């Protein structure tokens with residue numbers, strides 16, 4: 001009993017600075033919308049939350065058609081949903097998945113990084129940072145049920161989760177493929193991948209912009225499990241049950257111990273990282289290649 005109380009005090013003491021750090025951070029998505037019953041059933045235009053209060057789990061479905069690109073509005077809605085769930089004591093875990101057939105997420109929204117002004121780029125990048133920080137450090141168990149292709153920022157979102165289940169479909173692939181677009185994954189993208197698959201595999205994957213099909217993704221460790229498409233959600237559910245069996249405070253503290261040094265680096269270099277992004281994305285050459293890439297995507301149809 002005394003040990004449990006002691007652990008709770010220690011947990012709060014260790015977790016609080018994190019909450020403070022993130023709450024004080026610029027680009028926060030607004031105050032939490034209360035806890036308790038009122039929060040159990042909610043949706044926003046682009047995020048559908050299906051709560052299962054009895055299990056302590058909510059399924060968060062990304063619904064930003066056609067490709068779940070991570071636009072500023074979509075990121076904001078995702079963050080608000082996460083925060084609501086974190087603030088409701090009913091929930092201990094979330095499963096993040098897609099409501100867009102065949103696509104988990106196409107990654108960062110290229111239209112947010114193309115043809116806009118520097119203020120917009122700064123605001124957008126702050127939201128991307130916030131997404132990474134909040135998901136990476138969430139006190140909830142976060143499991144990705146990856147039911148579609150997941151390049152670049154889509155892969156990053158998956159990598160912030162505690163466990164990844166990928167559908168075994170040859171059309172799907174996952175990876176940080178930024179170099180193929182002529183852009184460079186920032187250090188915190190890189191660190192997240194290194195923490196997941198190790199330095200050598202990450203170096204090769206990042207330099208070559210590799211998008212791993214399911215079997216390869218499993219072999220290299222980008223995902224933890226590959227299952228038939230119709231078993232992705234049920235597998236995520238049973239993995240969640242295993243994770244929720246672990247005492248919450250011990251699991252949360254361990255997660256922070258593992259992830260704190262990586263998150264710390266961005267927290268201390270956040271403004272410089274934004275400046276760096278804005279400088280990079282404003283370059284004529286980068287704008288030209290992003291524009292050409294977007295055009296190529298559009299012409300693919302015609």
Ligand SMILES: CCCCCCC/C=C/C(=O)SCCNC(=O)CCNC(=O)[C@H](O)C(C)(C)COP(=O)(O)OP(=O)(O)OC[C@H]1O[C@@H](n2cnc3c(N)ncnc32)[C@H](O)[C@@H]1OP(=O)(O)O
Pocket residue numbers: 066067069103105106107108109110111149151152153154178181183184185186276277280281294297298300301
């Ligand atoms: C210091 C500087 C650091 C800079 C770091 C920047 C880090 C960047 C990270 C990123 O995430 S960049 C984005 C990377 N994503 C991609 O490369 C994926 C691009 N998309 C695709 O390959 C395909 O769309 C798809 C996901 C395989 C789906 O193919 P499908 O055939 O089903 O759909 P499409 O016809 O291609 O697309 C439909 C529609 O959606 C638009 N679109 C696709 N991806 C994006 C995107 N990431 N952002 C914005 N819009 C996107 C596409 O243009 C089509 O538009 P319309 O023609 O319908 O207008």
